[in-house]
Amino acid sequence: MEMNIALLPGDGIGPEVIAQAVKVVHAVGKKFGHQITFKEAITGAAAIDAVGHPYPEETHQVCLQSDAVLFGAIGDPRFDNDPSAKVRPEQGLLEMRKRLGLFSNVRPTFTFPSLVHKSPLKRDRIEGTDLVFLRELTGGIYFGEPRGRNEQGTKAFDTCMYSVEEIERLARMGFEFAQKRRKLLTCVDKANVLATSRLWRETVQRLAPEYPDVKVEYEFVDAVAMRLIQWPKAYDVLITENLFGDILTDEASVISGSMGLMPSASIGVKTKLFEPIHGSYPQAAGKNIANPLATILSASMMFEYAFGLMDEAKAISDAVNLSLEKGMVTEDLADGGTSYKTSEVGDWVAEQVGMA
Amino acid sequence: MEMNIALLPGDGIGPEVIAQAVKVVHAVGKKFGHQITFKEAITGAAAIDAVGHPYPEETHQVCLQSDAVLFGAIGDPRFDNDPSAKVRPEQGLLEMRKRLGLFSNVRPTFTFPSLVHKSPLKRDRIEGTDLVFLRELTGGIYFGEPRGRNEQGTKAFDTCMYSVEEIERLARMGFEFAQKRRKLLTCVDKANVLATSRLWRETVQRLAPEYPDVKVEYEFVDAVAMRLIQWPKAYDVLITENLFGDILTDEASVISGSMGLMPSASIGVKTKLFEPIHGSYPQAAGKNIANPLATILSASMMFEYAFGLMDEAKAISDAVNLSLEKGMVTEDLADGGTSYKTSEVGDWVAEQVGMA
Ligand SMILES: [Mg+2]
Ligand SMILES: [Mg+2]
Numbered sequence: 001m002e003m004n005i006a007l008l009p010g011d012g013i014g015p016e017v018i019a020q021a022v023k024v025v026h027a028v029g030k031k032f033g034h035q036i037t038f039k040e041a042i043t044g045a046a047a048i049d050a051v052g053h054p055y056p057e058e059t060h061q062v063c064l065q066s067d068a069v070l071f072g073a074i075g076d077p078r079f080d081n082d083p084s085a086k087v088r089p090e091q092g093l094l095e096m097r098k099r100l101g102l103f104s105n106v107r108p109t110f111t112f113p114s115l116v117h118k119s120p121l122k123r124d125r126i127e128g129t130d131l132v133f134l135r136e137l138t139g140g141i142y143f144g145e146p147r148g149r150n151e152q153g154t155k156a157f158d159t160c161m162y163s164v165e166e167i168e169r170l171a172r173m174g175f176e177f178a179q180k181r182r183k184l185l186t187c188v189d190k191a192n193v194l195a196t197s198r199l200w201r202e203t204v205q206r207l208a209p210e211y212p213d214v215k216v217e218y219e220f221v222d223a224v225a226m227r228l229i230q231w232p233k234a235y236d237v238l239i240t241e242n243l244f245g246d247i248l249t250d251e252a253s254v255i256s257g258s259m260g261l262m263p264s265a266s267i268g269v270k271t272k273l274f275e276p277i278h279g280s281y282p283q284a285a286g287k288n289i290a291n292p293l294a295t296i297l298s299a300s301m302m303f304e305y306a307f308g309l310m311d312e313a314k315a316i317s318d319a320v321n322l323s324l325e326k327g328m329v330t331e332d333l334a335d336g337g338t339s340y341k342t343s344e345v346g347d348w349v350a351e352q353v354g355m356a
Numbered sequence: 357m358e359m360n361i362a363l364l365p366g367d368g369i370g371p372e373v374i375a376q377a378v379k380v381v382h383a384v385g386k387k388f389g390h391q392i393t394f395k396e397a398i399t400g401a402a403a404i405d406a407v408g409h410p411y412p413e414e415t416h417q418v419c420l421q422s423d424a425v426l427f428g429a430i431g432d433p434r435f436d437n438d439p440s441a442k443v444r445p446e447q448g449l450l451e452m453r454k455r456l457g458l459f460s461n462v463r464p465t466f467t468f469p470s471l472v473h474k475s476p477l478k479r480d481r482i483e484g485t486d487l488v489f490l491r492e493l494t495g496g497i498y499f500g501e502p503r504g505r506n507e508q509g510t511k512a513f514d515t516c517m518y519s520v521e522e523i524e525r526l527a528r529m530g531f532e533f534a535q536k537r538r539k540l541l542t543c544v545d546k547a548n549v550l551a552t553s554r555l556w557r558e559t560v561q562r563l564a565p566e567y568p569d570v571k572v573e574y575e576f577v578d579a580v581a582m583r584l585i586q587w588p589k590a591y592d593v594l595i596t597e598n599l600f601g602d603i604l605t606d607e608a609s610v611i612s613g614s615m616g617l618m619p620s621a622s623i624g625v626k627t628k629l630f631e632p633i634h635g636s637y638p639q640a641a642g643k644n645i646a647n648p649l650a651t652i653l654s655a656s657m658m659f660e661y662a663f664g665l666m667d668e669a670k671a672i673s674d675a676v677n678l679s680l681e682k683g684m685v686t687e688d689l690a691d692g693g694t695s696y697k698t699s700e701v702g703d704w705v706a707e708q709v710g711m712a
Contacts, residue, residue: 156555
């Protein structure tokens with residue numbers, strides 16, 4: 001297969017971890033006979049420094065012309081501590097999501113056999129957890145209008161808003177995910193109180209007969225916040241609106257015991273983007289110590305979700321599990337034992353993919 | 357001290373568990389020399405059946421004239437399955453909160469030494485957890501206007517709204533709680549995105565200098581959803597808005613390993629109400645098998661928060677801990693061993709309070 005991949009390393013440790021994912025993707029290409037072309041583009045603080053904008057038009061064009069986007073991280077403390085800054089790196093992320101129409105944030109939660117002991121949760125509760133959240137990413141209370149203050153400044157307000165179309169495209173994606181997995185879909189809402197949640201629930205109920213092989217469950221967001229840490233194995237695919245998803249996907253990331261390893265995807269109308277859930281970790285930038293495995297696992301998700309290539313995806317995740325098992329890890333996972341540099345871990349995983 | 361307590365048993369197991377709390381409160385009164393008068397009033401399905409309204413005016417007057425309200429539970433499946441029902445028991449709860457001005461829901465999370473093993477979380481993460489949420493209960497997106505649909509029904513919307521006054525009274529209560537505890541206050545918001553959250557944060561920042569002995573931390577709601585199950589011992593008092601509190605207090609209730617035991621308080625401008633967080637559990641109603649300990653612990657909270665009587669509060673919680681330790685428990689906690697009836701557990705705890 002021919003694949004054109006946009007590379008957006010971003011800020012902080014972004015360039016270092018992206019470099020490791022590139023090695024691994026090349027190894028997959030060689031082993032499975034794919035022709036892979038990377039095209040790099042700037043975002044975040046790096047782009048503000050270069051051209052004054054965190055998501056330049058040129059970068060947008062590179063993304064549009066690619067089959068998938070591999071993204072590192074965005075954010076730089078220079079801007080956090082400068083209230084006068086007019087543009088901020090994070091605005092690049094929001095603009096990118098919006099212009100690429102990335103309406104669905106795909107956040108898997110699974111456990112790594114050799115890291116289960118690091119979870120705050122007990123082994124028997126979490127071992128074998130394999131769930132995925134589809135969080136609506138471009139609607140809801142983070143974007144609704146009106147928002148702001150009354151004239152005197154004594155009242156503030158935000159608006160949560162959803163259209164049937166926004167809900168339907170996310171819900172259909174949820175049904176399709178469930179069909180390819182364990183055929184259980186959970187719609188997470190607060191339909192006993194919120195008008196938007198009732199529209200979510202009605203829409204999902206209307207679509208359900210089109211997917212008779214999928215079992216649909218409806219749960220309130222506060223109940224899911226409990227059950228997620230009590231019985232995470234009870235879930236398969238969960239769909240929810242933006243704010244609920246923001247909270248619950250972070251809560252779910254604790255289950256694995258190693259949030260620093262979790263990949264994610266954002267799927268949209270124009271392209272698909274893959275990135276680690278961790279941030280730009282500026283303190284570690286340039287030191288060759290950052291953990292590249294979440295970005296490498298994001299590349300695994302790319303083969304699965306952008307190209308439907310399950311063997312390629314599995315070759316990467318198997319190699320990552322082996323690196324964890326054998327202790328071929330960066331210092332954050334070394335428990336005081338031998339640790340390896342970012343580039344060494346990348347080399348090892350790429351080599352492993354080639355050998356397997 | 358003279359105490360007038362309104363008793364609202366409500367529906368389902370409510371009357372049975374309230375009866376046990378009454379025994380224990382009488383035992384406290386006898387031991388510590390307080391004169392306690394109870395006045396019972398109807399709510400929920402029981403009140404709909406009797407007078408057609410789930411929170412009758414007469415009940416409201418009883419609450420207004422009392423120093424504190426002890427509340428059981430509300431809810432009846434007869435109404436859940438009847439879409440034509442015009443009044444529902446749960447409306448009584450909302451109306452009661454509103455008319456009594458119960459703006460702050462106080463939800464402690466702590467562990468029971470003999471039940472720590474039941475938590476899905478590991479012992480070393482949770483042992484000694486002692487935190488309390490103050491959830492704003494009468495504002496935010498559950499009440500804001502406008503809410504509903506557009507004319508075509510293709511869009512739905514909800515409004516989150518907060519005034520400075522609503523935030524300030526809850527925040528001041530949080531500072532005062534922290535002063536009496538470990539002097540750490542965490543303001544939970546989403547101030548990087550929401551206008552209402554920014555008003556929360558500004559208001560708390562403005563008040564902070566008045567409470568120089570309290571350390572204030574600001575955390576985003578999604579970060580708290582993670583840290584709460586990673587490091588619950590890091591928290592003392594948390595204040596937050598209605599929806600965030602709805603989600604996070606339920607998440608926190610999992611920590612103890614025994615949600616069925618958790619008490620709560622709602623503090624308002626006119627009175628203070630104490631109730632278990634569990635529901636009316638209609639399947640168990642009338643069988644003398646329901647666990648009364650959460651309601652008994654709510655009575656303990658009543659002595660602490662309504663009357664400032666710490667020794668009385670501790671006498672009850674010590675007796676509850678002893679009943680758990682000695683296995684004087686209902687069948688839900690008996691792990692297949694010997695179990696006791698609701699009334700037997702109530703008798704035992706009351707007797708224990710008298711003897712201690
Ligand atoms: Mg989040
Ligand atoms: Mg709740």
